[in-house]
Amino acid sequence: MAKADIQDSLEKIKTVAKINEGKNLKYSILTMGCQLNENDSEKLSGMMEEMNYIKTDKLSDADLIVFNTCCVRENAEDKLFGKLGEVKKYKEEKGTIIAIGGCMMQEKHIVEKLKQSYPFFDIIFGPHTLAQFPVDLCKILYNRKRIEDILDIDGEIIEGLPIRRDDNVKASVAIMNGCNNFCTYCIVPYVRGRERSREPKDIIEEVKQLAEQGYKEIMLLGQNVNSYLRTEKENNIHFEEYEGVNSFATLLRAVNKIEGIERIRFISPHPKDFTDDVIEAIRDCDKVCKLVHLPLQSGSSEILKAMNRKYSKEQYLNLVEKMKKNIPNLTLSTDIIVGFPGETEENFKDTLDVVEKVNFEQVYMFIYSRRVGTPGDKMKNQISENIKHERFDRLKKLVEKQIELKNMEYINTVQNVLIEGRSKTNENMLTGRTDSNKVVVLEGPDDLIGKVLPLTIISEHMWYLKGKIIK
Ligand code: 5AD
Ligand code: SF4
Secondary structure (H helix, E strand, O other), X not given: OOEOOOHXXXXXXXXXXXXXXXXXEEEEEEEOOOHHHHHXXXXXXXXXXXXXXXXXXXXXXXXXXXXXXXOOOOHHHHHHHHHHHHHHHHHHHHOOEEEEEEHHHHOHHHHHHHHHHOOOXXXXXXXXXXXXXXXXXXXXXXXXXXXXXXXXXXXXXXXXXXXXXXXXXXXXXXXXXXXXXOXXXXXXXXXXXXXXXXXXXXXXXHHHHHHHOOOOEEEEEOOOHHHOXXXXXXXXXXXXXXXXXXXXXHHHHHHHOOOOOOEEEEEOOOHHHOOHHHHHHHHHOOOEOOEEEOOOEOOOHHHHHHOOOOOOHHHHHHHHHHHXXXXXXXXXXXXXXXXXXXXXXXXXXXXXXXXXXXXXXEEEEEEOOXXXXXXXXXXXXXXXXXXXXHHHHHHXXXXXXXXXXXXXXXXXXXXXXXXXXXXXXXXXXXXXXXXXXXXXXXXXXXXXXXXXXXXXXXXXXXXXXXXXXXX
8 A cells, every 4th residue: 555755754854853942831632523623733733742742731832833724614613713813813923833723624615714714824724735734844843834734635644644642542553544424414535535555564563552551442433334445446556464364354353353452443444345354353352342333324214325325224223223133232322413404303203213212322413514525515404593493402301311321221230441531620539431332420439441341331421321339
């Protein structure tokens, strides 16, 4: 597989580090998107720290501010423009360097808007040019001339960038990038390009290194993880089999063997690609969590067709049945969009029906958002904001009722909980997650962090459970 040559970037990291030495410079990074976007932010942070910038959460203290944008839904745009308004004054007062990266920068109309209304930025770069960031930054330090570093073609796989991880217990590992599915509501294929998988060896070695560093949970990331290596196989693109890995199922099995790792999760698989070998791997691998995120998007076959999802309501429900039958203790979470163009009351009722039937552990609900350049945006039968919100509220009510009932079922059960750290909202409590990804808080000492403990669940509070150590 083609890998990007990052030699120039690694050299520029050293150059900038020298320029910055002893200056006590600070950086802030604002991450606005999905877990892949967060993973990119960890790489950007890794590069900035190697270049002698120290992290700060206070934008007013930063000498370098990086926005890592997302464009999957509209609210990310509002957030970016709001924040840019805020940082303008820092640029004027102390010359803060402003860099804007991420998926939104692949959208031409957004870049135009930035140039017109927020022309004070220094660098814009896209997901394909992330590794070039030190090169661009170096240019800015020598000559403050605005840089636009956007590639319209798919970037190559990048290996060997420094990374600064946000967490000590859980780590995410991108296994592929891009998407070939072109769901009609989704901007991702246009901004992240076609599917490209990482070499099995690079993934396995990264996870082994994480295990050695003490990480306990690995999240395998990709826009469509269960088509890992598919494009390569279909197009005869060379890849090296490593430790038996030649598909997503074999990848799960290989990661499961890595000593020190306690839990493996993955997002997101596509229902149409959920082959039996993946179901069997989830069943057989003790470290693979039995919570599977299975994006539904809509429960109506008609809307699913318009969304180009390539499965029907019945096929989704059959898949769920098959998975439940084969994987003991399986739980499911999902993504749902309400108000896709043409969605009738009947269609929406199908979505409610699937939610009733599957009884998801968690539902991530989204109001359909028109994305420029997608087929969905050109559809004539857009749904009014009122109806979208009304349906969203109805779905939310149903989901909350289901979660409440589910939470009650946890009371007095024993759950294996991976302790992740101190609770952000209450320093006296530790926080962790069950296999089914439920947040559990408990009282306990710091040395429990990173351990998987059996806890008795003593109470439930909608978004979290309370647990007690078994004496
Ligand atoms: N509008 C609303 N939700 C969307 N998603 C993707 N594109 C859109 C859109 N245009 C949701 C899908 C996807 C999740 C990551 O975001 O549910 O699974
Ligand atoms: Fe978007 Fe569909 Fe690809 Fe997911 S599978 S990234 S929703 S196009």
